[in-house]
Amino acid sequence: MTSKYAEAGVDVRKRGIEVFRKSVDNLFPKAFCVVTADPESPEYGLVTHTDSAGSKPVQAYLQWKETGDFEWFRGLAQDVLAMNLNDISCVGAVPINFVDYVALNPFRIDKKKLLEELNSGFTENLELLTEYGIKILFSGGETADLPDLVRTLDVSATMNGRVKLPEVITGQKIKRGDVIIGLRSGGKTKYEKKENSGIMCNGLTLARLCLMHKSYQEKYPEILGEADLRRHYGRFKFDNFIDELGMPIGEALLSPMRFFAPVIFKILEKCRPSISGLVHNTGGGQTKCLAIGENIHYIKDDLLEVDPIFRLIQKESREPWKNMFEDFNMGVGFEVVADPLEAECLLSLSEAFGLEAKVIGRCEKSDRRNKLTIESQFGTFEYQ
């Protein structure tokens, strides 16, 4: 089966990165994040995590070019913070600090104005998280002028977290009968100011190409690499209001990634012993759970409603539905694998934050390696 996303240049299975596996100092190779022994504090694991906003900066760039408004870049600060914070929370780590890395083409972007927006974004978000008891220090970072490498800009960050070794959520405790609770990527929680499309930071390369109007690539050739092999084939201008989305399409594409960490930290505080796995549905989308646990058959048969942004992307790109669940989070941004006895309590903890949550499936035993069955309104799909 051809994947439109693979044709667009992104391999959701990340083939190739396995070459690092043997070299990495990882105490729990089956956990969601690398946990490294801290030589100075033997009782703690250090979780140093790095991730970017994917190709979302290109969309922000496009909207800035069209409007002259640098504020479109601000959400990228939340994106890179959330990418990293949500990820490290999956092993139960508490954040310490972060650095950013901005690689840019100085011929294209006013660096100072860009950095001002990112700085405002970091400041606002760190303040918000502090209100929820999550303190993250900002340790600076690097801004690199790289006109020969970077067409527009790339934004990433590295975050450190720390976790007591006996408390690491390793995924090894996942067992037959555990439930999978899905936390929604779209909508609006009590700690957010705006409705979110649910897109997060993965699948953006496909989403941009299939949605954004082809005239943009002529107007701004710098937004498209390898233009001999691929193209924009969208029908929309960034400011087209789409009724089913309830927002302009550009806003939907730039919806900053939700912080799941406030909810996850509360869940861990109240129910840690019942939690066997935590999964942030980034690269790999809903198949991300395959990365943790051992010989588990994940069965998701009662998913959250698929948000309209994903339906629109599917309609425009004709990406097969099976791939859609690998390319995108499809409405489920985060998964909590837990003892079924705690399910009600977990759902109510999430809902107290205004974050929609639902038991979307369960775990069975698999004969060998992990597998995943998704039973959706679009068909039943198997992954391994």
Place this chain on the structure above:
Amino acid sequence: MTSKYAEAGVDVRKRGIEVFRKSVDNLFPKAFCVVTADPESPEYGLVTHTDSAGSKPVQAYLQWKETGDFEWFRGLAQDVLAMNLNDISCVGAVPINFVDYVALNPFRIDKKKLLEELNSGFTENLELLTEYGIKILFSGGETADLPDLVRTLDVSATMNGRVKLPEVITGQKIKRGDVIIGLRSGGKTKYEKKENSGIMCNGLTLARLCLMHKSYQEKYPEILGEADLRRHYGRFKFDNFIDELGMPIGEALLSPMRFFAPVIFKILEKCRPSISGLVHNTGGGQTKCLAIGENIHYIKDDLLEVDPIFRLIQKESREPWKNMFEDFNMGVGFEVVADPLEAECLLSLSEAFGLEAKVIGRCEKSDRRNKLTIESQFGTFEYQ
């Protein structure tokens, strides 16, 4: 005075990054690196540092395209490790772990083969450093497929270090009468296998444009951004052997950055109380010392021999000599500011590693803010 490097798209003064200053949690704002309080270990500072190999990956890409040999990418592993390790050693921090971040255009490069080279590079270098008592754990990282953002590839890393707070080299102790000891960027130490051109990782954008033959940009348009504004104007093919360099020019451009840390850690072990400042001459070249100390007039009047690679770049680019000292390290990769009574001892410690070192200048008082005078065979230049 026009700077050829600024025309090439790189601002060595990094204007714009000051917007982050107020937001960064930095215990010692005048130290070489950000030192952040570690909430769990009040006696320690955490040094989380991020840096890239600059545009060196483009040169590696060119040489891989010309030869089919992926080994050209291997040195980038040393570059990003050395960039970060040398930097954190400047505040006296001892490394803990690192992560890498590779952003690439998957249409251009075989990801797996690239990552295999980087992995081999990391492994070899971590082994070498371990022999010198420097243990750095590898905590994985991120590889991102970003064909719309990245023309070829970008390689960076983030390293954590730790330092006892009373032992931080803050630069505040730098005083009138201190000597500046320069450690050489070129040549070959006892812990290295090959002669090094001394180029390190800064100035590569200018060096590539002025040295590499203009036919390359036609053959591989992906190596040059903003081709309407700038161009290759070099006379050389990457494999041209240049007598005065003692190596082919491509090898000189890809000479991996020296690890100064083995020498620096030995110096700190033996003479820490006499060391008032440590400076890694990366972005900003020999003017980097301006970043540390308070109201100091740095006078460098007896520099190390300027390595031939820098003379060649100047000759081909016609970059004014004053700028050359800002764009490049010009033969001095690292500076130790110390009490003159210890100078002999420091020189002999460095020479025991086969690393050429010399008293290149001294510190005077400045009325206000830091300034720098370079007295060289090419003229006397003032910076502030």
